[in-house]
Amino acid sequence: MSDYRLFAKHYDAVVGDRTESTKLLVHLINKHCPQGESILELACGTGSVLKHLNKRYELHGLDSSLNMLSVARKKVSSANFSHQDMRTFTFGRTFDVIFCVFDSINHLLKLSDWKKVFNQAYRHLEDNGVFIFDMNTLLKLQRHSDNPPSVKIFQKNVLIMDVQDVGRGIANWNIKVFEHKKKNSFEMYEENIKEVSFPISKIKAALKRFSSVTIIDANENKPNKHSKRLYFVCKK
Secondary structure: OOOOOOOHHHHHHHHOOOHHHHHHHHHHHHHHOOOOOEEEEEOOOOOOOHHHHOOOOEEEEEEOOHHHHHHHHHHOOOOEEEEOOOOOOOOOOOEEEEEEOOOHHHHOOOHHHHHHHHHHHHHOEEEEEEEEEEEEOHHHHHHHHHOOOEEEEEOOEEEEEEEEEOOOOOEEEEEEEEEEEEOOEEEEEEEEEEEOOOOHHHHHHHOOOOOEEEEEEOOOOOOOOOOOEEEEEEEO
């Protein structure tokens, strides 16, 4: 997994506000755990999702990137943040809702690591609690790899993103940021972020400890061959 050491300070400016894309997650939490009070986000990044849940819940977040957590602590001062790996995290308590969104789990390149996340989430859930995660499908990763490099100008900086299939089903996001310094002077730094996906059947098999698993796409429809992002709602 990338630690976003270089990209963290520009992350929010590049990905934008998460308000619209967080609405489905909030809907799923309200639908499947309406009485929930405590929330833990795995791979919380800069806290852009947690800030939309700030008024109602007791919030916790963890991330393996100290740089991302530094931003998150300033953005959501009421939340409790922890520097931990989502495969091995441990708390001396349980939560009503645990979630991992915006394809964070795709950054784990082995299915065995996905299983570690599932097991840790199960252990840290209250009875009848829910674990929600989303993922980019194999189709979406392939579509990204087929596209030409993209260019984004933000503030006075420039980002070039090139996604390539590097084999074994792995899509590599090569990110180059040209950070404006003064006049026509820029400093370039580069980061590579990898993602992988797996067939739904294998993921469902890895979730067998949960009492029920509901899978939908971004429109709340059943998964189909055209689905690019899927959401898993796993009840303990």
